[in-house]
Amino acid sequence: MTEKGTRHYKIACIKGDGIGPEVINEAIKVTEKAAEMFGFTVEWTDLPYGARHYLETGEVLPDEALNVIEKHHALLLGAIGDPSVKPGILEQGILLKLRFHFDQYVNLRPAKSFPQVPLPVKADAVDIVVVRENTEDFYIGLGGRWNEGQGECNLNLERNSYNMTGHLKLELTPSYSAAAQVGVATEGAVRRITAYACKTARARGEDTITLASKSNALSWIYGFWEDVSKDEAEKHGMKLQVANVDALCYHLVRDPSKWGVILTPNMFGDIVSDLLAGIAGGLGVAAGANIGDGLSMFEPVHGSAPDIAGTGKANPVAAILSAGLMLQHLGEEEASKAVEKAVRSYLEGASKEKLPWEFGGQASTETVGDWIAKEIQP
Numbered sequence: 001m002t003e004k005g006t007r008h009y010k011i012a013c014i015k016g017d018g019i020g021p022e023v024i025n026e027a028i029k030v031t032e033k034a035a036e037m038f039g040f041t042v043e044w045t046d047l048p049y050g051a052r053h054y055l056e057t058g059e060v061l062p063d064e065a066l067n068v069i070e071k072h073h074a075l076l077l078g079a080i081g082d083p084s085v086k087p088g089i090l091e092q093g094i095l096l097k098l099r100f101h102f103d104q105y106v107n108l109r110p111a112k113s114f115p116q117v118p119l120p121v122k123a124d125a126v127d128i129v130v131v132r133e134n135t136e137d138f139y140i141g142l143g144g145r146w147n148e149g150q151g152e153c154n155l156n157l158e159r160n161s162y163n164m165t166g167h168l169k170l171e172l173t174p175s176y177s178a179a180a181q182v183g184v185a186t187e188g189a190v191r192r193i194t195a196y197a198c199k200t201a202r203a204r205g206e207d208t209i210t211l212a213s214k215s216n217a218l219s220w221i222y223g224f225w226e227d228v229s230k231d232e233a234e235k236h237g238m239k240l241q242v243a244n245v246d247a248l249c250y251h252l253v254r255d256p257s258k259w260g261v262i263l264t265p266n267m268f269g270d271i272v273s274d275l276l277a278g279i280a281g282g283l284g285v286a287a288g289a290n291i292g293d294g295l296s297m298f299e300p301v302h303g304s305a306p307d308i309a310g311t312g313k314a315n316p317v318a319a320i321l322s323a324g325l326m327l328q329h330l331g332e333e334e335a336s337k338a339v340e341k342a343v344r345s346y347l348e349g350a351s352k353e354k355l356p357w358e359f360g361g362q363a364s365t366e367t368v369g370d371w372i373a374k375e376i377q378p
């Protein structure tokens with residue numbers, strides 16, 4: 001890693017699959033323009049992981065790649081997943097492996113409305129932040145699937161701050177086939193993400209956070225979540241209101257202006273962040289960050305969108321705003337603000353044809369990137 005304070009940043013880049021490379025190229029273009037305007041430099045390391053690399057070599061994400069990535073200041077990622085590869089292999093083998101390996105326990109997903117981006121709901125503006133726990137819940141990949149009516153699997157988990165070992169044995173009579181997926185929540189993980197959500201709310205001048213829960217049906221795991229997060233929020237002088245995630249989704253659609261910081265376990269956060277991307281105008285403007293104490297990773301909320309890959313219709317704004325979050329994380333506060341400001345002034349000034357396809361315009365991925373880069377100002 002380069003020395004602190006040199007303002008030379010080494011960024012690892014996995015452009016990935018489908019529209020991933022298309023939108024990341026625009027994020028790089030805008031970051032380079034910001035670097036030029038704000039007097040820092042960026043060195044990009046392109047890593048080839050994704051569907052094509054897997055199909056050609058059989059390799060998903062080797063351990064050497066993790067060592068290479070670790071030597072960078074951050075990782076910028078497009079999207080992973082392709083219809084030619086069985087679902088899960090690449091998503092778990094690359095994306096989740098990175099989140100878990102670097103213990104990126106925060107998945108920060110702001111949902112903000114932008115000028116000329118039509119909202120599908122009745123609201124003047126949307127400004128919500130999802131703070132999603134990113135290392136546990138039903139995402140830990142433990143479980144099994146059995147045809148013989150009985151089966152066993154290990155429940156072993158290694159994390160930065162703890163190791164878990166265990167074993168699950170099932171017998172079914174009669175011997176139906178069955179599957180089980182195990183979700184885990186630990187006190188340390190719930191406390192650290194709750195603390196992060198409290199700090200996020202405090203910085204926004206708010207005194208309450210909302211926990212998306214479901215202890216009426218899944219009492220073990222989400223009852224635990226409620227108890228631990230309430231206690232932690234109290235320590236931060238923050239009120240925590242609990243909402244069942246089903247009703248929360250209903251209320252978010254009816255009136256998104258009522259909500260601020262939404263704290264979620266991993267799986268609910270995945271679902272709520274796509275819902276909020278839709279509410280705020282589209283997946284093409286939904287930025288995201290995976291933050292930990294070590295290497296952090298920045299990626300849009302959306303996936304590889306194979307339905308529009310190669311058409312030039314992908315909206316690069318989400319990837320560009322994710323690069324903006326990366327600049328903030330690197331300490332380039334002014335440049336980060338300039339990126340969001342550039343997105344706003346491009347959208348504000350754009351005639352209908354100059355808008356991205358997602359908003360009814362005809363501007364290609366590349367021209368949207370060009371226009372935003374042009375708007376970057378010190």
Ligand code: NAD
Binds near residue numbers: 082087095299300
């Ligand atoms: P998706 O997010 O790729 O697409 C959902 C819908 O939104 C599609 O209609 C798509 O065209 C549209 N869309 C997404 N991004 C857009 C953009 N920037 N501009 C305009 N329209 C956009 O979700 P999916 O179809 O469920 O998943 C496709 C693949 O991506 C799957 O393999 C999935 O596993 C993977 N995936 C990866 C990530 C990631 O890498 N972070 C996230 C979600 C899904």
Ligand code: IPM
Binds near residue numbers: 081095096270301
């Ligand atoms: C996301 C994606 C991933 C997730 C998938 C691809 C594993 O949907 O980043 O939102 O579920 O976290």
Ligand code: MN
Binds near residue numbers: 270274
């Ligand atoms: Mn998702």
